[in-house]
Amino acid sequence: MKGADLINVALPEELLEDVLRRVGGEKLDLDACALVCRRWRRLDRATRRSAKLPASGVHADEVVGLFVERFPALADVSIDERLSADAAVVSAPASRSRRHVISSIPSGSRSRMSRVPRFAGILFPLPSEQTPSADGIESFCLTDVGLTSLARGCKGLEKLSLVWCSAISSTGLVRVAENCKKLASLDIQACYIGDPGLVAIGEGCNLLNNLSLRFVEGATDEGLIGLIKSCGQSLLSLGIANCAWITDASLRAVGSHCPNLEILSLESELVKNEGVISIAKGCHFLKNLKLQCIGAGDEALEAIGSCCSLLEILSLNNFERFTDRSLSSIAKGCKNLTDLVLNDCLLLTDRSLEFVARSCKKIARLKINGCQNMETAALEHIGRWCPGLLELSLIYCPRVRDTAFLELGKGCTLLQSLYLVDCSRIGDDAMCHIAQGCKYLKEISIRRGYEVGDKALISIAENCKLLKELTLQFCERVSDTGLAAIAEGCSLQKLNLCGCQLITDNGLAAIARGCGDLVFLDISVLPMTGDMGLAEIGQGCPQIKDIALSHCPGVTDVGLGHLVRGCLQLQSCQLVYCKRVTSTGVATVVSSCSRLKKLLVEEAKVSERTRRRAGPILSFLCSGL
Template sequence: MRGSDLINVVLPVEILEEVLLRVVGDNRDRDACSLVCRRWRPLERATRRSAKLPASGAGADEVVGLFAERFPALLDVSIDERLSADAGAVAGHASRSRRPGISSSPPGRPRRIYRMPRYSRFVSPHRKEQTSGADGMESTCLTDAGLANLARGCKGLEKLSLVWCSAISSTGLARIAENCKKLTSLDIQACYIGDPGLVAIGEGCKLLNNLNLRFVEGATDQGLIGLVKNCGQSLVSLGVATCGWMTDASLHAVGSHCPNLEILSLEVEHVKNEGVIAVAKGCRLLKTLKLQCIGAGDEALEAIGSYCSLLESLSLNNFERFTDRSLSSIAKGCKNLTDLVLNDCLLLTDRSLEFVARSCKKIARLKINGCQNMETAALEHIGRWCPGLLELSLIYCPRVRDSAFLELGRGCSLLQSLYLVDCSRIGDDAMCHIARGCKNLTEISIRRGYEIGDKALISVAENCKSLKELTLQFCEKVSDTGLAAIAEGCSLQMLNLCGCQLITDKGLTSIARGFPDIVFLDISVLPLIGDMGLAEIGEGCPQLKDIALSHCPGVTDVGLGHLVRGCLQLQTGQLVYCKRVTSTGVATVVSSCSRLKKLLVEETKVSERTRRRAGPILSFLYNGL
């Protein structure tokens, strides 16, 4: 009955807390719950589990302290200096006086384009560690004081991410270690944290199982060694990237103290064979390994193949010393391998994939990027020996020809996703082989496929009835004929036609009549489309949420009007370099799309009235920084 408060009368506190815990979506939904009544507000605060906070701006320390005071049950906190405390980045969090769903950005202010602060973070590792108050930086950034407030207020914290927090030091991290004994995940990116901070985490956070260090300049080997000596037994995942101080000494410690490590990601310069070998011998439970160590060679991967028989995912990046000998060792020892990524491994040849294909028959996902010595035979081996392949990605593989896909079509009938980028010798015949043999394809993404045209699309339309996502960027032979076949044979939800310059309004008509449930459409850089095509899209695609419509000289304000009258679900749009679109067209989009969250436009085409009305959702292209 109207006026009756049955929920608060009947539901006990415990049940209401469980209900609030299950509120999903963005935090504005939880904000709305907190404003229902006085009883709900403290309960919602007591059940808030995650937050993303700003680390720049004059009030950064105060904002973090306010959060820690109001939401003591936070378990997952991300603090990012690219978000500003004085730019409305904490809308719906710190202040509860606003109505839910209303942005905290002042009216008329466009959404901020975040850029890195001007001062340099990449200083010499020999510099004395920055502490609060050293150079006044604390007045505009989060400092150790703010981090200490968080540590004291949220002692149950389990996950902490610190991104580009330039003014914090080991002192702040030590406060986290002292107070947050339940911390299980720590992600530090581009923060000048020294050895004492890492050692303190090791001593205080014995439950830590996930550690990610990226651009952590203030530390040395001693910091990581001190950490793993104290909590290495609990570590399951470790990532170190672009930390110039890391050497084999750190990896020797990881191998000695982290027997339960399952995930390891290394992107470092000074590590050599000895360090990787030490990890292989000591971390025999490794399941996921990502390596970018230019100083390592075949001996390192031979050790992985010999000692890490449980390995399931392997990613090798930018190696100039690995040869076929490396993957031969992996193939012999890692029979459970399901995911293989090879990026710019210039010395690997077709023999490498032959070793893997014959021995690792569980391969499900394969990505080859810039391995220029791999030719057609490499993929033929995969087609013959890996029937469980689900995803295949080929990026800049200029020597692979159409015939490779004959074997893939015959042997990999379960293939679901295919990505082809800059594969200049792959054409219609290859796609026909795939389409006829891999009828379970749900996603095809082709970029700069200059030899792929309508014949390929017709075959896909006839055979791949489950296709949901199709990308054809700068496939210049694709025309309305192929698009009409796809529209008749498939039910796409996402379509990218950027740069397919033969597409006209007739092609857009096929889209409108064939894909009523499409939610994403990119029709940028199509010089032959105009207002008639947009009118068809507006009439036939009522579920469309995201559209990219840039560099289209034939589109005018009239076409935009027809589009937005029918596509009422639009949430994001790109509308730049359409020379016949004016401020009137932009205003029409803004006023007609009540669900719009982001619109990329040219600043010169935004009137003052539109700016006042929709400033928070506007993003502008700038010519310079």
């Protein structure tokens, strides 16, 4: 019955708590639940599991302390200095609940309450006077004091991420180790954490299974070895990137004390063959390996191939010293390989992929980027021997020709995603081979495909009926003819036509008539399109959420008006360098799109009234650089 509170009457707190837990980690949904009534707010505070907190701004320590006091059940916390408590105050809308709270405060206190941070629908009143630090300078960053409050208030913490927290030291991490015995995942990025903090985590957090250290300048081999010796048995995932003082000595400890390690990501200029070989010999359960170690060579990968037979995912980046000999060893020993990424491995040739294709029949995802010695034969081998290939990405492969795709089309019939970037010799014939053989394609992305034109699109439209995402960025031979075929044959959800300069309003009209389910559209840098095309899109594609219109000289305020009247779901719009769009058009977009979250535009085209109305969603180009 209307007005009856049936849920609160019928459900005991245990069931209501379970309902709130099942809402999941969506912050907006949880915030909405917290605003239903006082009971729901209290239960939400008692059960909320995750939070992302700012680490910069006035009184950052107090904000974290108050947040932890409100939400003692937090288990997953991310603290990021790139987020500011002050910015959150400015951008937070004045909701009804906040106006009600402030209106109940005596007028003499309202001035200081205007600076109150607001997170998760909760107001956090701070001291009326700014609290100076010990040296008389106001603290604008989270310190060990705030991290200590978090550790003592959330003893059930399981996952902690510290990003760019410049004022945190080992002392704060020691407090985490003393209080958070359930900690299972620790991600530290760009923080000056020293060895004592890492050693304390190892001694206090025996359940730690995931550790990521990125740009942690204070850490050396001593700290990491101390951590690994204490909790290496539980460690399943380890990431080390650009830690200037961590060498092969740490990797030897990993090989000796982490027998259950499954995931390793390593980026370092100091690591040599010895460290990687130690990992290979000691971590036989390794399944996911990402390496960017300029100092390592063939011997390192030969050890991986010999010892890590369970390896499924391998990513090799910027290697200057290893050759086909390395990948031959991987192919012989790692028969379960499903994902292979080769970035800027300049000495690899077609022979490498022949080894992989013949031995690793489970390959499902392959990415080749900047391996300039690989030619057409490399992909022919993949087509002949890897029938389970689902995703193929080729980036800057100037020697690969159309004929390679004949074998791919014949052999890789299950292919679902194809990415081609800066492959100058791949044209219509290649795409026709792929389209005719790979009828399960869902995503095709071609960037700077100067030899790809309408013939390719017509073949795709005739054969790839499941296609949902199509990118044709700077494919200058594509015209309205090919686009009309796509619109007739494929029900697209995402379309990127940026830089396809032959496209006119007629092409956009065809898309509007045939692809009514579009949610993303990029029609930037289309000099021959204008208001008529936008009017057709507005009428035919009401589900669009993201649109890019930059560098379109034919677009005016009139076209924008037609667009936004139909696209009521619009959330993001890029509108820069459209010389005939004025402040009136920008105001029309802002006033018509109630769901808009981001509008990129030149600052000069935003009126003061629009700025006051939509300040938080406006983004401006850095034109002064």
